[in-house]
Amino acid sequence: MNIGFIGLGVMGAPMAGHLVDAGHNVVVFNRSRAKIEQLELRGAVGATSPAQVGEKADVVITVLPDSPDVDEVLFGAGGVLTALRPGSLVVDCSTIAPESARDFAARLADRDVAFVDAPVSGGEAGAVAGTLAVMMGGEKDAVRRAGEVLDATAATTVHVGPAGAGQLVKAANQMLVAGNIAMVAEAVSLLLRTGVEVDAALTVLNGGLAASKVLEVKAPKMLARDFVPGFRVDLHHKDLKIALSAAEQARIAVPLTGVITQLVQALRSAGDGGLDHGALIKALERLNGMSPDSP
Structure with missing residues (x-):
């Protein structure tokens, strides 16, 4: 599967690593180039912008600090949506406000892109071990697709309701x-x-x-x-x-x-x-x- 991953922090880096190890084609972006290089050594492809991630991926996963960061990466100048194809899927594993998740879902739906809010629990240890718990909000088919990807990083993935419910x-x-x-x-x-x-x-x-x-x-x-x-x-x-x-x-x-x-x-x-x-x-x-x- 062609997967884009944006945000290689304490949680994101090991999650992206598991996706590489599972055999997916993973393109990664992070503000710190060093984090990208570490994943490249494991087989990931480094990107120079969120747009480049969107260009190469069918599923884009974000793990970012807060709602404004997700908004900027998805919808800002040079953001994922400038290149992401219709029919693609965005899975946001950040912890953000539920109303932001609902807003992102609606804006992406206008572009024929599915959205799942999928915050994770388990901390750094769970991310490293690949045993995270993922609580997913969104449409049933989008959640199914997200679960197929996130299974490589998690021990538990559960659909908890519509967009925003995960948050x-x-x-x-x-x-x-x-x-x-x-x-x-x-x-x-x-x-x-x-x-x-x-x-x-x-x-x-x-x-x-x-x-x-x-x-x-x-x-x-x-x-x-x-x-x-x-x-x-x-x-x-x-x-x-x-x-x-x-x-x-x-x-x-x-x-x-x-x-x-x-x-x-x-x-x-x-x-x-x-x-x-x-x-x-x-x-x-x-x-x-x-x-x-x-x-």
């Missing part, structure tokens, strides 16, 4: 992840303050009802002060704002998400926005007069 499910996902990280950070802070054998405590917690992927993965990194970004605080803040906006439009209260968003904002205000979202423990440590820079 709504991703918003819920980000609420759950942020809430879990916050509670793990609070629990670890308590264990550290009270002198418990922390490693033993985590072993038993991971064996009971409190067990979670977040507890398993993030707690050891919190203890080791390892905040190398697998998913940056700044991006999670953006996602939580999307969730809050969606909740407002649905006319429901999400008070816990609001509080956690404020904790995340406190991290950003302290200059920690580029750290992994597990650094949320630092905001709690500051609240409690604990040193945020020592175990």
Whole structure:
């Protein structure tokens, strides 16, 4: 299959690599040339613009930071739509506002191009392992086509509704992840303050009802002060704002998400926005007069 891939960041680069390894013809574009060169060594073809990706591909996948980035890559001067053929498919694996996904779907439909919003969950580890969960919104046939491509990068691909539905499910996902990280950070802070054998405590917690992927993965990194970004605080803040906006439009209260968003904002205000979202423990440590820079 002729696949275009735009956005070779923490998530995009390994996803594109899996598509190459699966035997697809993959043309890639990224603002950083170095990322393109790394994929070229694995067999991908480098492009010099989004338009060149559109010219060479039947399916274009984007993994970009936010709605304006996707808009520019698709519809801007030199964008994908200047060269993409009718009957093609755009699969956006970015995390963006649901209303943006619906808007993109409508604008692409006017050009006889199908669109699927397909945000992913699983973090860098899931992208590298090819075990992502993908929540897809769009028309049934477009979702089927997208699933055939994304199977190389994912363990779970699910059609969750019309265009924009994937982004709504991703918003819920980000609420759950942020809430879990916050509670793990609070629990670890308590264990550290009270002198418990922390490693033993985590072993038993991971064996009971409190067990979670977040507890398993993030707690050891919190203890080791390892905040190398697998998913940056700044991006999670953006996602939580999307969730809050969606909740407002649905006319429901999400008070816990609001509080956690404020904790995340406190991290950003302290200059920690580029750290992994597990650094949320630092905001709690500051609240409690604990040193945020020592175990």
